[in-house]
Amino acid sequence: MSVPLALLVLWTLVPMLITLSISFKSRGEVFSAPALLPPNPTLDAYREVLARSGFRGAAINSLIVGMGTAALTLALAVPAAYAFARFRFRGRHLLLLFTLLPRLIPSLGLMVPYYRFAVALGALDNRLTLVVAFTGTLLPVSVWLLVGFFQQIPREIEEAANVDGTNMFKRIRYIVLPLTVPALITIGLLAFREAWNEFNLVLALTRTPGKRTLPYELWLMQDSTGFANYPAEAAFAVLTLVPFILVYMRIERYVVGGITAGATK
């Protein structure tokens, strides 16, 4: 293994491993036993975090909002992408705009307007508001990515099915979607990750305990504890990664697709 490769592994894994290590220590050991391997590994920090109502509520919210965002994004993106990929119609040029919009309008720019809208509509502290807000930021990229995949499916397959008398919805259901499962997983994962990790918009759209998602709750936790509880913070950070860790090697290639979809091209 060359030196730069070793550096890459260290650079990426050291912050994670240190956090993992501290999450298994007791509060005193963080200072008295600074070595990487915890002398008496304990799950106390995890028990403490899991017992916090703030964590449980936020975890449930994150899960629901994450899955809701993935579902709504796909529900809106699939038909739109099919239209862009298969039809010539007025409005097709919007697709080009879709490739640029997410870079032009970051969630930081949406925070304040969304906050005002949500106040006006009485939609603060609502999971559905979060789902809708996240979907807005994810749709352009998702549509654009899907169009590329749909266009790779030869028209001839659909035309053959058409001759056999299959209507459009059946063609989408039985031909187009099964052939683009990897793309659908990539987009679903991209949407889930975005919703799971988003901080700016949650900061703007929630204000009551029990309504927030995990990153906000993690931020509050290290803000509120006057006397820092390092193992608990570390355990919380590790727990926010659990859904990804569990399936990491399986989803890794979709993650690569999701990352590159976000910014290249």
Add this chain to the structure above:
Amino acid sequence: MRGKAARPSRRPWQKPRKLKSNTDAIDLNSLIGHSRITPYILSGPAIIAVSLLLALPVVYAAWGSLFNAEFFGAPPEFAGIQNYINLFTDPDFLWSMSRSAIFILGCLIVGTVLALTFAFALNRAAKRMRFFRAVTIAPYLVSGVAAAVMFKLLFNQDFGQVNQLIEVFGLEGLPWFANPTFAMIVVILAQVWTDLPLSILILLGGLQTIDPSYIDAAKVDGATGWSRAWYVSIPLIAPQLAISTVWLSYGTLTSLGVVLALTGGGPQRATQTLPIELYQTVFVRLETHQALAIVVVVLVLNALLTLGYVRMSRRYDVAR
């Protein structure tokens, strides 16, 4: 087919559509279950959602930034560009602009150097590519706040591994979060850590498209590894470097979670970047209209970056 029945309904003064290419010859509009409005029905919801959720907020921000309210909750009055004048004569805002400039520049330098190093290394790694790629992209799944927690532990003055390492050399550990310069360095490293996977993948993609014959020719001419990288590979991946640069500056310009959770803007406002200033203006000082003006400034800065990226990548596309 139903399409045949639909054809005569075309108004007689319209010329029949010319067929441009072979693929156009089959009009999918005429397939079963399609009518002229089908594409609009399919794409309508997404287009409406994007207009309401992305375009409308921007218009609202631009419009709202022209108003002002006497106090929080008072009816807004038209103020013209007063909010912008306030901003650019406010030393606090100008300070946050300068902090953002340093933050972005620092992230660009550190991020580009690291991304290039790692991309070259990955490009040459023949074995266990899957493992290294999995390691590379891991930070992508970590939220900014969680990354901030990790770096807070890593750089803790009392027990952080970085200070432990420094103390191994007999030196005294550094007060990372009490010193303005050090705090900025930690924030830059944490931000780069979260943004780097994409940059590495972009650059790696560029390196993998380089025709090996260029490298072989340079080898024959006796170029060493360093000069091959500097004179051959790096110029050839200039478009990818441009994209990675813009990605890094975009992520940095709009990063709130990492900085807020790591330093909250301190110490002595050393890491008070634009997003922190925006956050405090709207959610701490409750000056919504002033905040909308900051939003517009951020959007304009970001748009300039993006357009710069489009122009740069287009220029390189032509050159290639």
